[in-house]
Amino acid sequence: MGTRRVWGRAGAPILALALSACATAGPDYRSPEQSVATAPSATGAFHSAQGGQFSQADLPDHWWRLYADPRLDALVEQALAANTDLRQADANLDRAEAVLREAEAGRAISTSISGGETLARPSGVGQHLPGTVSYDFGLSAAYPLDLNGRIRRAIEASVADVEASAAARDYVRTSVAAATARAYAQVCAANYALAINRRVVKLQRDTLDATRRLARGGRGTAFDVSRAQAAVDASAAALPGFEGQRQNGLYLLATLLGRPPADYPRDVESCAALPTLAQALPVGDGAALIRRRPDIRQAERTIAGDTARLGVAMADLYPQVRIGGSVGLSGPLKDFGNGSAFGFSLGPLLSWSFPNRPVVRARIAQADAQIRGDLAGFDGAVLEALRQVESALETYRRDAQRAAMLDRARDGAALSANQAGKLFRFGRGDFLSLLDAQRSLASAEATAATARTQLVQDQVALFLALGGGWTP
Structure with a gap:
């Protein structure tokens, strides 16, 4: 790397070279x-969004408000304000801005x-002579x-x-x-099952009491x-497991809120009703998904950044x-202070790594390969997002059918x-017929409750796959 300073007319040839x-x-x-992302099959309606439980309306940003549950709304807002992962992401964004x-x-x-x-x-002068003091x-x-x-x-x-860090x-x-x-649904589901x-x-x-009287x-x-005593003991043995699930959900909530586990939200402890949607699930279409998903936006912004870095590498070919x-x-x-001590210079300063062009060409090739990799990553992000949504839709649809059948089985077991x-x-x-009917009822009640709980988890998984929860 060499640098030359040119004054007056001598700078004209070099400046002309640079202007070229x-x-x-x-x-x-x-x-x-x-x-x-531009394929018609990727931007159209979702294949698995079939049935009255789905709506083609676009997913709202604050999707959790669809449950109309003030406690859930408050918990999500607290988590978005205090979660440690979000604080780390905010710091990464601040660094990118710096x-x-x-x-x-x-x-x-x-x-x-x-x-x-x-x-x-x-x-060569006498050793006792002082030197000359000069300044610059x-x-x-x-x-x-x-x-x-x-x-x-x-x-x-x-x-x-x-922009990629923001995504x-x-x-x-x-x-x-x-x-x-x-986590909130886990707590409510545990209390529901209890x-x-x-x-x-x-x-x-x-x-059991009636049997003892008859005996x-x-x-x-x-x-x-x-x-009869064995049937009571078998059903009661399931209760501690549900209590443990509830407590673990509360500990998880505390962590998500940026608190120690012992400082879990006490007001959630009594939640006994599953979060329920009062309307069909709004899912939109593939085009809305591609616009909304932050990971797709991050992949697209990565291509933009590396394209600009290719320009930085190519600029080294020129002065x-x-x-x-x-x-x-x-x-x-x-x-x-004498006039002869004063000096000045003015002119273009040129730097050019001309002898190292093979190195520059290699860097350009690296940047170009990076962009091609980014494009593949972008396509992969789109495909994965579409797959996640289709899978979440299919899982929810099938689980909803299963839950409806298990509800009918539970009602039949209760009647029996x-x-x-x-x-x-x-x-x-x-x-023996009485005990068998009650055992069937206990099993049907537990299975139906598990299915209803799974439906709520399926809904949340679908909302996550759809990319809701941030403000564009």
Whole structure:
């Protein structure tokens, strides 16, 4: 790398050489045109969004408000304000913005001040003679012309990096909102299952009490009592598991809110009803998904940044020119202040790594390969987003069908258990049939409750796949 300073007419040939490359180096960025994101099959309606439980309306930003649950709304807002992952994402965005400011500062005038004093004695003079004291003081300034757009491309790259960091932060927002809703649903589901299983246990205890009375009256046996007791114990054994699920959900909520686990939200502890949607699920279409998903936006902004960096690499093929000038005073200290000590310079400053063109070409090839990799990553992000949504839609649709069938099975089991109880009390049914009916009811109640809980988790997974939870 060499630098030359030219004054007056001598600078004209070099300035003309630099002006020959005054166009901005590298290609201007354009959104990927030949990509999966533009395919009609990717931008149309979702294949699995079939049935009355889905709506073609676009997903609202704050999707959790569709549940009309003030406690859930408050929890998500608290998580978005205090979550540690979001704080880290905010710091990454701040860093990217600081890098942008550094790149923009490359357009400013650079200045430097130098000064010094020396004592020198030429060789060959008497050793007792003092040396000559001299001084040097100067002020220089330079302004980059950026004729080939190197600085401009660097700023473009930094702007794209800021936008990519913002998209990454938005993706964290979607994940935090979904995780908070899931944890809240876990607490509510555990209490919901506890209530159902406690109701079953109470029914079986009532049967146990009746069996003991019948045994004391001679209408039953000790074997009947032991079997009734075993049924109660088996159903009661499931209760601690649900209590553990509830507590673990509360601990998870505390972590998401940026608190120690012991500081979990006490008001959520009593949640007993599953979050329920009062309307069809709004899912939009593929085009809306591609616009909304933050990870897709991040992948697209990465292409833009690396395209600008290709321009930075290509700019090294041409000279870098600055307009510079300097003023200063120098000479023996005894002449300080004389007019002869004053000097100045003004002219273009040229730097050019011409001998290292193979290195520059290699860097250009690296940048070009990076862009091709980015394009593949962008297509992959679009495909993965579409797959996640289709899978989430299909899972929810099938689980909704299963939950409806299990609800009917539970209702049938409840009717059978009620009929068996009446027959047994009036002496027209045997005790084994009663126990079998109640065991079937307990199993049907637990299975139906699990299916309903899974539906809420499926809904949250779908909202996460759709990319909701951030403000564009």
